[in-house]
Amino acid sequence: xxxxxxxxxxxxxxxxxxxxxxxxxxxxxxxxxxxxxxxxxxxxxxxxxxxxxxxxxxxxxxxxxxxxxxxxxxxxxxxxxxxxxxxxxxxxxxxxxxxxxxxxxxxxxxxxxxxxxxxxxxxxxxxxxxxxxxxxxxxxxxxxxxxxxxxxxxxxxxxxxxxxxxxxxxxxxxxxxxxxxxxxxxxxxxxxxxxxxxxxxxxxxxxxxxxxxxxxxxxxxxxxxxxxxxxxxxxxxxxxxxxxxxxxxxxxxxxxxxxxxxxxxxxxxxxxxxxxxxxxxxxxxxxxxxxxxxxxxxxxxxxxxxxxxxxxxxxxxxxxxxxxxxxxxxxxxxxxxxxxxxxxxxxxxxxxxxxxxxxxxxxxxxxxxxxxxxxxxxxxxxxxxxxxxxxxxxxxxxxxxxxxxxxxxxxxxxxxxxxxxxxxxxxxxxxxxxxxxxxxxxxx
Numbered sequence: 516x517x518x519x520x521x522x523x524x525x526x527x528x529x530x531x532x533x534x535x536x537x538x539x540x541x542x543x544x545x546x547x548x549x550x551x552x553x554x555x556x557x558x559x560x561x562x563x564x565x566x567x568x569x570x571x572x573x574x575x576x577x578x579x580x581x582x583x584x585x586x587x588x589x590x591x592x593x594x595x596x597x598x599x600x601x602x603x604x605x606x607x608x609x610x611x612x613x614x615x616x617x618x619x620x621x622x623x624x625x626x627x628x629x630x631x632x633x634x635x636x637x638x639x640x641x642x643x644x645x646x647x648x649x650x651x652x653x654x655x656x657x658x659x660x661x662x663x664x665x666x667x668x669x670x671x672x673x674x675x676x677x678x679x680x681x682x683x684x685x686x687x688x689x690x691x692x693x694x695x696x697x698x699x700x701x702x703x704x705x706x707x708x709x710x711x712x713x714x715x716x717x718x719x720x721x722x723x724x725x726x727x728x729x730x731x732x733x734x735x736x737x738x739x740x741x742x743x744x745x746x747x748x749x750x751x752x753x754x755x756x757x758x759x760x761x762x763x764x765x766x767x768x769x770x771x772x773x774x775x776x777x778x779x780x781x782x783x784x785x786x787x788x789x790x791x792x793x794x795x796x797x798x799x800x801x802x803x804x805x806x807x808x809x810x811x812x813x814x815x816x817x818x819x820x821x822x823x824x825x826x827x828x829x830x831x832x833x834x835x836x837x838x839x840x841x842x843x844x845x846x847x848x849x850x851x852x853x854x855x856x857x858x859x860x861x862x863x864x865x866x867x868x869x870x871x872x873x874x875x876x877x878x879x880x881x882x883x884x885x886x887x888x889x890x891x892x893x894x895x896x897x898x899x900x901x902x903x904x905x906x907x908x909x910x911x912x913x914x915x916x917x918x919x920x921x922x923x924x925x926x927x928x929x930x931x932x933x934x935x936x937x938x939x940x941x942x943x944x945x946x947x948x949x950x951x952x953x954x955x956x957x958x959x
Contacts, residue, residue: 546949547572547772547782549764549797552580553938554927555788556749557609559756561946565955568755569786572774574763578750580790581901582935584741587893589851591741595809595898596709596840596858599742600726602733603936609943611748616739618846620824626653627882628701628830632821635702637731653830654698665692669728674720681721682910685711688720701830709828709838712807712902714863719905721912722932729936735826737846745935767797770922784922784949788942790900791907791929798919803907806900810861812875813893819844819855820883834878835865857890871895903929916948917941924949 546562548555551573562569577583583594598620601612623636635653654662665688668674675681678691685707689699704716710726711718738744750758766773771781787794792802821827824845828838839859843850850856859875866874872892880887907929917925926945931937950957 545570545782546784546786547780548786548788549767549772550574550580550788550790550793550927551578551746551750551758551760552788552790552927553582553746553749553935554942555580555786556746556753557605557939557942558786558788558926558946559753559758559942560609560749561943562949563753563756565946565950565957567946567950567953567955570780570782571753571756571758572762572764572772573758573760576760578758579743579746581898582742582746584743586741589854590813590815590856590893591842591846591849592813592856592894592896593742593858595896595901596811596838596860597742598735598737599745599935600729600733600735602729602731603934603939604729605936605939605943607733609749609939610745614748615744617734617736618739618824618848619734619736620826620845622734623825624702624706625821625825625827626701626705626830627827628652632827633830634825653701654695657693658695658698661692661694662698665694666727666731669724670731672724672728674724674727678720681719681724681912683720684716685713685718685720685723686716688723689716700832702828705828705830705837706826708862709826709860712809713905717905719908719910722908725912725932725936726934737842737849739846739848741849764797767923782922784924784953786945786949787919787923787925788927790927791903792900794925794927804904806904807902808863809896809898809901810865810871811896811898812859812861812872813896814857814859814890815850815893816855816857816886816890817853818886818889820857820879820886835861835871835874836878837862839879856893868895868897903927903933908933916945918948 546567546569548559548569548571551571555571556578559569559571581594585592622640623634625632625634629652633651633653668677678688689703707716708714763775764772765775767785770783770785771779772785773779787797795802819841821841822844826838826840829836837860839857842856842858865871876887913931917930919925924945926941928934928938930941
């Protein structure tokens with residue numbers, strides 16, 4: 516029995532000895548990660564797994580980048596309407612989902628059209644709802660069957676080969692599957708605009724395939740403490756890592772960085788884990804076009820206008836609203852007891868900022884009547900860089916890390932699908948590549 520135990524421990528002992536000798540040799544590399552968003556935190560976490568302790572520099576006062584939550588008088592306000600897809604591969608790989616205490620949405624959506632609300636559920640997950648779904652007014656029976664085929668192809672990763680390749684547009688995907696104008700206008704266009712912030716649906720098919728399959732393979736949910744709990748969880752796992760807040764970098768020279776304070780830090784490797792625009796500026800190149808904008812109006816209400824954890828889509832072409840959600844019906848922790856929190860996401864062509872709230876309130880009075888008069892306006896989030904611009908995303912799925920030059924790497928959601936999954940993936944594979952480049956022993 517003792518011999519068996521020694522044999523099992525030998526690889527671990529060998530690894531620990533090699534790691535000890537590597538650290539004691541004086542050759543431990545100094546890695547600086549610029550940015551404590553999801554990609555930067557995932558990279559830092561990956562480096563620590565390899566035994567490398569990086570320094571993380573964050574320009575703002577908190578981790579998370581665009582994934583943050585503010586606590587305001589008992590309401591949890593994410594920076595714009597955001598959700599977590601548990602079907603994302605990197606989400607299940609890198610996050611401790613049980614500790615996030617996820618609160619799921621109903622699989623499907625409620626669609627406002629013809630003066631009322633129609634529920635459209637996933638018939639494979641809600642078989643008892645199948646007859647009403649298949650016969651409802653949101654598309655024909657043929658549309659529903661074509662949607663099932665589209666979903667199957669996305670899950671099997673064969674969708675792109677049916678639509679002319681990975682770089683064709685999402686709009687062409689819908690046309691290739693023969694989905695009707697009614698199905699697109701009432702459900703797919705508002706739903707996909709909410710996902711991609713892309714009214715023209717020019718998003719490449721390979722990204723649509725990945726995201727659509729992830730919707731089908733998992734739940735859509737909110738962490739009990741808000742979306743900001745995700746980067747906090749990543750940061751809390753960096754026990755030995757120094758994360759310096761309010762430390763914006765103004766220049767990169769080789770593998771040295773200069774902070775806005777004038778402080779200069781040297782490193783063996785630098786990782787640009789910022790957004791696409793900041794990364795371009797720090798490389799001394801003109802930033803690309805601005806990102807895709809999300810506008811979310813938050814309201815408090817004494818009663819929920821709708822019951823249940825539903826995403827509500829505007830299936831009509833008029834009005835400033837694209838979709839809304841009673842967040843407290845999904846996650847009661849988003850609002851104080853006895854109150855409801857409503858997030859209203861707007862279409863790109865909306866009134867001027869000083870007219871938006873009034874326009875939204877008037878429009879939703881057509882849906883909910885006089886109850887809207889009792890709603891209390893909380894704030895409007897206009898996130899101008901909510902998602903990367905389409906012209907910086909790769910035309911096909913990337914297969915390698917982004918090394919800008921020797922010793923300078925980049926990671927971020929814009930290097931893949933522009934999603935939370937992409938940020939996690941990019942950070943992880945960048946950490947692996949750095950460890951390999953530096954000759955760091957791999958974990959057993």
